[in-house]
Amino acid sequence: MENEKQQSAASVMAVEIGVAAVVFAFGALVLFDSYRLGASWGEDGPQAGYFPFYIGILVCVSSAAIFVRALRSAELAAESFVSREQLKMILTVLVPTVIYVALIAFLGFYVTSTLYIAYFMRHLGKYSWIKIVPVSVGVSIAFFLIFEIWFQVPLPKGPLEAALGLN
Amino acid sequence: MFVGVVLGIIIGVLPGLGGANGVAILLPLTFSMAQQPGGTTSAIILLSCIYWGALFGGAITSILFNIPGEPWSVATTFDGHPLAQQGRAGSALTAAFTSSFIGALVAVIMITFLSPLIASFALRFGPPEFFSVYLLTFCAFVGMSGGNAAKTVASMMIGFALAAVGLDSVTGTLRLTFGFTSLLKGFDFLIAVIGLFGIGEILETLEEGLAFKGASGRINLKVVIETWKELPRYWATSLRSAAVGCFMGIVPGGATPASFMSYGLARRLSPDGKDFGNGKVEGVVAPETAAHAAGTAALLPMITLGVPGSPTAAVLLGGLLIWGLQPGPLLFVEKPDFVWGLIASMYLGNIAGLIVVLTCVPLFAAILRIPFSIIAPVIIVICAIGAYTVHNSMFDVWLMVAFGVIGYAFKKLSYPLAPMVLALVLGDRAEENFRNAIKGSQGDMTVFFSNGLVGGLTSLALVLLFWPVVSAAWRALSGRR
Numbered sequence: 001m002e003n004e005k006q007q008s009a010a011s012v013m014a015v016e017i018g019v020a021a022v023v024f025a026f027g028a029l030v031l032f033d034s035y036r037l038g039a040s041w042g043e044d045g046p047q048a049g050y051f052p053f054y055i056g057i058l059v060c061v062s063s064a065a066i067f068v069r070a071l072r073s074a075e076l077a078a079e080s081f082v083s084r085e086q087l088k089m090i091l092t093v094l095v096p097t098v099i100y101v102a103l104i105a106f107l108g109f110y111v112t113s114t115l116y117i118a119y120f121m122r123h124l125g126k127y128s129w130i131k132i133v134p135v136s137v138g139v140s141i142a143f144f145l146i147f148e149i150w151f152q153v154p155l156p157k158g159p160l161e162a163a164l165g166l167n
Numbered sequence: 168m169f170v171g172v173v174l175g176i177i178i179g180v181l182p183g184l185g186g187a188n189g190v191a192i193l194l195p196l197t198f199s200m201a202q203q204p205g206g207t208t209s210a211i212i213l214l215s216c217i218y219w220g221a222l223f224g225g226a227i228t229s230i231l232f233n234i235p236g237e238p239w240s241v242a243t244t245f246d247g248h249p250l251a252q253q254g255r256a257g258s259a260l261t262a263a264f265t266s267s268f269i270g271a272l273v274a275v276i277m278i279t280f281l282s283p284l285i286a287s288f289a290l291r292f293g294p295p296e297f298f299s300v301y302l303l304t305f306c307a308f309v310g311m312s313g314g315n316a317a318k319t320v321a322s323m324m325i326g327f328a329l330a331a332v333g334l335d336s337v338t339g340t341l342r343l344t345f346g347f348t349s350l351l352k353g354f355d356f357l358i359a360v361i362g363l364f365g366i367g368e369i370l371e372t373l374e375e376g377l378a379f380k381g382a383s384g385r386i387n388l389k390v391v392i393e394t395w396k397e398l399p400r401y402w403a404t405s406l407r408s409a410a411v412g413c414f415m416g417i418v419p420g421g422a423t424p425a426s427f428m429s430y431g432l433a434r435r436l437s438p439d440g441k442d443f444g445n446g447k448v449e450g451v452v453a454p455e456t457a458a459h460a461a462g463t464a465a466l467l468p469m470i471t472l473g474v475p476g477s478p479t480a481a482v483l484l485g486g487l488l489i490w491g492l493q494p495g496p497l498l499f500v501e502k503p504d505f506v507w508g509l510i511a512s513m514y515l516g517n518i519a520g521l522i523v524v525l526t527c528v529p530l531f532a533a534i535l536r537i538p539f540s541i542i543a544p545v546i547i548v549i550c551a552i553g554a555y556t557v558h559n560s561m562f563d564v565w566l567m568v569a570f571g572v573i574g575y576a577f578k579k580l581s582y583p584l585a586p587m588v589l590a591l592v593l594g595d596r597a598e599e600n601f602r603n604a605i606k607g608s609q610g611d612m613t614v615f616f617s618n619g620l621v622g623g624l625t626s627l628a629l630v631l632l633f634w635p636v637v638s639a640a641w642r643a644l645s646g647r648r
Contacts, residue, residue: 012580015576015579015580016580019576019577019580019582023321023325026325026328027324027328030328030331050602051331051598051601051602052327052328052331055324055327055328055331056328058320058324059321059324059325059328061320062317062318062320062321062324063317063321065317066315066317066318066321069315069317081579082579086373089373090370090373090575093369093370093373093543094370094572097366097547097568098568100547100551101551101561101564101565101568104551104561104564105561109551109552109555113544113548113551116544116547116548117541117544117545117548119544120540120541120543120544121540121541121544123540124539124540124543125538125539125540125541127540135541139545139548143548143552147552147556154559155552155555155556156555156561
């Protein structure tokens with residue numbers, strides 16, 4: 001069991017190669033679009049794609065260099081990029097964060113933030129609800145006071161704020 | 168101003184919030200402030216005080232908790248944390264704060280005297296000169312950063328490419344948008360900074376587990392005075408570190424390498440260098456002085472040339488642009504009150520910072536005792552608010568999350584993030600100057616060598632670009648003799 005937790009979910013080499021490949025693809029995309037726009041000399045100076053074209057070339061060249069170096073290195077293959085336990089930890093944060101951002105559009109900033117903080121405290125901190133409710137609600141109210149009242153920056157609001165007439 | 172300093176220290180203490188993204192998050196909040204007459208000066212003072220505060224705050228966490236709150240305080244943990252374990256946290260903190268104050272002071276004095284000179288010199292610059300200054304900046308990054316040069320280049324070029332997305336300012340064509348209207352206005356560097364540094368750092372901290380274990384920090388007047396008595400002995404270290412810091416800040420090596428370099432130098436040159444790492448006050452003085460000197464000196468090229476020396480300076484520069492101020496030599500002529508207001512605030516901000524940190528350490532240390540499961544979501548919420556307020560757009564919040572994942576992966580693979588941010592901020596201006604330069608010369612690249620000034624800058628840039636190669640060759644040559 002203990003062993004399984006420490007087990008590597010991906011080697012540094014695999015991730016290194018993967019990231020280099022993505023960067024290369026990004027560079028190729030830049031090249032492609034710059035070429036479409038015209039990367040040569042127009043009648044009144046360099047065309048729109050001129051500068052990005054060379055940027056794209058440099059992205060591709062440097063990522064290719066990283067790619068080749070990673071392929072050759074044996075020690076990178078042995079090294080762990082992230083263990084399963086760590087990956088699980090990161091996903092338990094990342095997935096709710098994505099849901100959080102998605103919910104903002106429907107519930108508004110403050111309600112979603114309250115739920116988000118509450119989730120964290122419950123799931124990672126294992127707090128009792130008696131502590132969770134005042135902290136998460138309190139933080140959101142503090143944010144409301146700071147941003148809406150003090151700095152006067154409107155943030156997205158949902159049905160609850162509408163019901164309270166705070167819009 | 169005290170508000171700025173206190174906010175800054177809190178930002179520096181909190182994991183996941185650093186100088187760069189702290190300023191980035193607060194920048195949109197200053198928009199309304201900057202519109203009032205004279206408001207830009209108070210807005211920049213607020214932001215730069217946050218910067219100072221973050222510099223101070225980083226030291227607290229590294230000494231008490233062995234967790235560097237900022238990358239440049241990593242070197243401070245080497246000797247600072249052992250000192251705290253020996254129960255001398257108070258003197259370590261006092262040494263750190265005092266020496267960072269001295270470092271910053273030296274850099275500010277340098278800015279005061281050098282910046283008008285550089286600015287009047289830079290007034291003669293045309294597009295080729297400006298482009299070669301940018302070239303110099305970016306080449307210095309590649310050559311000086313150590314690490315993997317290919318990764319530095321890759322990260323920098325991604326920044327340039329992202330900066331090119333959107334409406335091309337010269338021809339008015341759409342670039343790299345692939346028909347997505349949300350990409351029309353391009354990538355805002357603020358979003359990138361918040362995501363890369365903020366969310367990325369939270370993810371990284373998470374995998375190290377959630378517990379903070381720390382020494383208690385208590386400072387009383389007696390400890391402060393005793394430590395101050397001890398400090399003059401390290402005047403040589405201080406001066407050397409301040410010089411290293413100023414140099415590394417102006418050429419955009421940044422505070423992080425400056426602190427390491429100065430720590431290494433101090434260890435080699437100090438009579439009791441072998442005891443470094445077991446808790447020497449001198450080992451705290453060296454990196455802290457250098458980091459602050461570098462952090463402050465990074466503002467010199469920003470206000471005089473419009474080329475920031477560090478990511479945080481880059482964010483400040485972006486702020487100036489948004490407020491409608493064009494940083495660069497003309498700023499000294501057109502808005503002298505703004506420039507000198509900023510420089511005056513550097514003096515006052517550092518004094519204020521010193522007072523605040525010396526008196527309030529236990530308070531800030533208490534913040535760190537807030538369990539991570541509460542502080543992490545709060546920081547992410549703050550980041551989301553920051554990202555949203557830049558353009559009032561939810562798309563930016565999504566981008567922030569995406570940048571967070573990129574930042575996490577890049578950090579773990581040791582791609583440097585600073586060049587990407589710098590390229591993102593400077594990309595458009597570098598490109599514009601490049602295009603104007605070669606437009607003037609009808610596509611002839613020799614324009615970058617056409618006179619002594621621009622030729623010298625370009626050659627220096629190329630030397631720095633190949634610095635590792637050049638220095639290796641130099642060593643081989645002198646070794647043979």
